[in-house]
Each structure stands twice: as structure tokens, then as C-alpha cells.
Amino acid sequence: MTAATEQGHLAGPLSVSVANLCRRLQPQVSARTAAGFAEVMRRLGAPLQVAVAGRIKSGKSTLVNALIGRRVAPTDVGECTRLVTRFQYGTVDRIEVVFNDGRKQVLPFAPDGMIPAELGVDIAEVSHIEAYLTNAVLQGMTVIDTPGLGSLDAASVSRTEQLLGAAKHRADDEDEEGSDELDDTSRNAVAGAEAVLYVVTQGIRADDQQALAAFTAATASREAGPVNAIAVLNKADTIAPESVEGADGAEDPVWAAARILAEKQAATLKPRVADVLPVIGLIAESAESGGFTSADAEALRQLSTLDDDILDTMLLSADIFTSWECEVPSGTRLRLLEKLDLYGVRRAVTAIRAEPRITAGALRRTLLDASGLAAVRARLNVVFAARADGIKAAAALASVTALAHASGDPAERQRVHDAIEVLLAKPEAHQLRLLEALTLVASGAVDMPEDLVEEVLRVGSNADLGAQLGMPGRPRPELAAFALERAGWWRSFASFGATPAQSRVAHVVHRAYFLIWQQLREN
Ligand SMILES: Nc1nc2c(ncn2[C@@H]2O[C@H](COP(=O)(O)OP(=O)(O)OP(=O)(O)O)[C@@H](O)[C@H]2O)c(=O)[nH]1
Ligand SMILES: [Mg+2]
Structure with a gap:
């Protein structure tokens, strides 16, 4: 396998750097660790x-x-x-x-x-x-x-x-020699x-x-x-x-x-x-996977003509719903329950009553909306x-570290450790710190005003630069000016007005904006 095919579609610049690190180190580590690195590279290229x-x-x-x-x-x-x-x-x-x-x-x-x-x-x-x-x-x-x-x-x-x-992890890792x-x-x-x-x-x-x-x-x-x-x-x-x-x-x-x-x-x-x-999930599955058919819609239409009182009674439990005397065959009712359960049946009937001419397709969409999917x-x-690059790279680095650790060779461990240190100093590795800041903010471990939380989450996605700045599709000079302005704002927030914990996050966000600004200027 060549390096190019191994890399597949990497999620972003940080994943590229980690893949390069693995490839560079491969000849310098044991065969077993090298096999592990090959697997890490393969996974970096996968979704x-x-x-x-x-x-x-x-x-x-x-x-x-x-x-x-x-x-x-x-x-x-x-x-x-x-x-x-x-x-x-x-x-x-x-x-x-x-x-x-x-x-x-x-x-x-x-x-x-x-x-x-x-x-x-x-x-x-x-x-x-x-x-x-x-x-x-x-x-x-x-x-x-x-x-x-x-x-x-x-x-x-x-x-x-x-x-x-x-x-x-197995504590007594008996070595299979040479494998x-x-x-x-x-x-x-x-x-x-x-x-x-x-x-x-x-x-x-x-x-x-x-x-x-x-x-x-x-x-x-x-x-x-x-x-x-x-x-x-x-x-x-x-x-x-x-x-x-x-x-x-x-x-x-x-x-x-x-x-x-x-x-x-x-x-x-x-x-x-x-x-x-x-x-x-059940309603989402039926609505999304073709499970909900026009025959189901027809049965529901029939049910919607029943008296309110009768329908209310039927919908009290699955047993009553299927065993009640009614025009719709009980096998059909059982099928409706399996696909929508009682709540879904009620939702569908309500939708039909509100709009008697609703098509089976529109009813399916109504149910999909009701599912929360x-x-x-x-x-x-x-x-x-949007965060795949950072997430995948972090997981890959964790694997690389674990592989080096498991090798039992101190020199090998040191080589891998040094390479990771170099990588972490690169601009693209800033994403890892940004993910960390996101974690602190999203989890509430660091308190922030709601609008700042939203801004941190947005900058922390790597969808595209415009989206990260909350101005998708705007011209580059405008984006660059905005990134610079926000970089300045977060730096002063870090120095004044922030608690020590907020300040650490603010420094990371400041740097994120600064890197975005640099990228916008470069090309
Ligand atoms: N009412 C209702 N039932 C649901 C919903 N989602 C799943 N079910 C039902 O719950 C049961 C279990 O669903 P599964 O998807 O097999 O659950 P699972 O977690 O994969 O189960 P295991 O793999 O055995 O652990 C099935 O009878 C589903 O129809 C839902 O949103 N509402
Ligand atoms: Mg299952």
C-alpha cells in the first residue's frame, strides 16, 4: 500500500500531520509498533x-x-x-x-x-x-x-x-516472540x-x-x-x-x-x-426507512373517522388498541403499533383530522418532524x-502513544514522545487545545455568558472559515477584518475582566481567531 492510498480522504490538516508522523516513525520502531501505526494511518483516512x-x-x-x-x-x-x-x-x-x-x-x-x-x-x-x-x-x-x-x-x-x-488491558502481556x-x-x-x-x-x-x-x-x-x-x-x-x-x-x-x-x-x-x-427512534425509523407505507396511511385515515371517545379509549393501551372491535383489522392495527406505537398513531390521526386530504407522503414527513430526528x-x-479533524487526530495520537507505551522499549517510547512534542507545537495542533477549551465551556466546567459559549462552539467547528466566523459566504476581506477584531477582543478579555479559568479559554480562542486571520490573508 502506498502512502497516498493509505491517506484516503483525511479530515483536515491536523490529521495529515499525524499521518505524516506515523509514516516518518514507521522505519524507526519495532515491526509490531509499525503494524499498529499502519492501522492508525488507515483509520485516519476513514470516516x-x-x-x-x-x-x-x-x-x-x-x-x-x-x-x-x-x-x-x-x-x-x-x-x-x-x-x-x-x-x-x-x-x-x-x-x-x-x-x-x-x-x-x-x-x-x-x-x-x-x-x-x-x-x-x-x-x-x-x-x-x-x-x-x-x-x-x-x-x-x-x-x-x-x-x-x-x-x-x-x-x-x-x-x-x-x-x-x-x-x-491485559496486565500480563506475555510477548509472542518476533510476531x-x-x-x-x-x-x-x-x-x-x-x-x-x-x-x-x-x-x-x-x-x-x-x-x-x-x-x-x-x-x-x-x-x-x-x-x-x-x-x-x-x-x-x-x-x-x-x-x-x-x-x-x-x-x-x-x-x-x-x-x-x-x-x-x-x-x-x-x-x-x-x-x-x-x-x-421508532417513528424516525419508520418514517425514514420506507417502513411507513401508503397502506398504513390509509388505515390511519380510517381510524381518524372514529368517535373521539372511542379513539381515546383505544389509545389507552396497546392491548385495548389491538383487541377493540373496529373496522380496521386487528392485524393492521398491530402493524401500526409496531411502526408508530400509540403516540405515533395519535399524532398521525391528529394530523389527518387537521388536514383530511393530507397525502401519505406528507403524513410521513409530519411523523418524521414529530420524531425529533x-x-x-x-x-x-x-x-x-465539523470537528472530525480534531477528534480523529486526537484519537490517533492517543493510539500512537498507547502503541509506543506497549512496545516496552524506552528508546522507542522516547522517539515517539519527541515526535509528538514537535507536532503539538505546530499551528494546526492548536485545534486540540481548542477542543479542550470547547469541552470546558460546553460542559459548564468554565462559566461563560451564553453568547460567548456560542461563539466558542462556532469557532471550534472546522466547517469552513466563513461558518466558523458566523458569516458564511461573506467576502474574504470582510472575514479577515472580523477575525482580527474578535482576536483583539478575546485578548483583552483574557487580560481584563475574565476569571483565571475564563482567561485560559480566552487565550485559546484569541489564538484561534488569529490563525483564521492568517489563513485568510495567505490565499
Ligand atoms: N415506543 C418506542 N419504542 C421504541 C423506540 N425505539 C425503539 N423502540 C422499541 O424498543 C425495542 C428495542 O429496540 P432495539 O432498537 O432493538 O434496541 P437495542 O438497544 O438495539 O437493543 P439491544 O441491541 O438488544 O440491546 C424494539 O421493540 C423497538 O421497536 C421508541 O422511540 N419508541
Ligand atoms: Mg440492538
């Missing part, structure tokens, strides 16, 4: 690796399907829910089962287009599944579905923990996810916190958090509004309750995540896509 994690049955796979826009991950049952599955972009749809010994076996998708529920292989020997899809979303990120944490099955928990970087295969430590170091979409439901438990902590400690070279973790409160539709103070009486009490709960949970999960977004997508873009 951001986003793990969808959370407790068992929290709706992870459902959300994965909604994000990809295709029902491809099995939900509810089947042995695949106990395996890590990586959904990534490929030019041909295919499934590869990867075994613990490195062997691979190609499998076809099931007739319904999903990963088969049963693989027909010994699952104890399976490391994970690679699923390749020709899907535009996956060009921007690899989505990793994980088995539920807190499940009864120890093997699937350990698979997820390994992915999230929580697996304990240039990756040992467990190295494999863990390079295999971890770079960002996590954390799925919680109504109750947050201690192991939720632990999993997030383990992830943040393992993925970034420094203490990370809200920079590479997003949390969603899934199954928002199942929250009983009367159980949440302040939700009753709102126009949509269920969403009001979800918002209040999500805010409370954000306080609990701080500073691991900046905030928690409510979402209804758009906000999750938008946040993924801001938080992950």
Missing part, C-alpha cells in the same frame, strides 16, 4: 467512527436504522443484537463476518434487506460484523451498532466495552470508536455514567467529553406526562415532558455530554462532522 451505545433495549439499532435511512440492523431479537456491527460506506452492499482469529466470511443480506437474524456460524468465535452499504450518510461517518451494556450476556457486554475503550501481529493492548488502542451517540431512556443508571466515562478516558489524548459524545433521550413517546412536573397542560404534554426530562438528564450526565436531545442529525453535523 469518523461513531458508536451508538447504551443500555440493553434502549433502541440503539432502531436509531441506527433511522440514521442510515434503511431498516438494516436487526431490532428486538436474533443473535446479531449481541454483536458489534460496523455500518460503513462501500461500492457494493455486502456483509462480512469477522472472526476472532482474523478470518472473514461473506454473507448475503436477508431477503428483507437486513442483516440476517441468525448468521449460521458459531457466534462465540465472531469478533464483529462489517456491513458495507452504498449509502450517502455513511460517506460522512461509519455508524457502529453495539450490543446493550448492562445485558445479562457477559460476552456481548465485553464486546461493547472493548469498542468503547473500556476493556481492561508483528497486534497484541490485545494495541488492538484495543486502535479499535476504539472516535465518537459516541449515547442512547438513554427515561431512567439513567450508574452504569450509563461509567460507560461514558470509560469511553471519554480511552478515546482522546486528553480528557474529552462533550466534544465527541452526544446523548439522546430515546423513546420519548413512552414518557408519561403526569410523571413529570411541569408537563401537564402543554400543547403536546409528551414532548414537553421529554424536554424537561432531557434537561434533567443533561445535568446528571454533565460534563460527559453537553446536552441530551429527546427523540422517538432532524435535531439529532443537525447536532451530529455540528458536533462530529
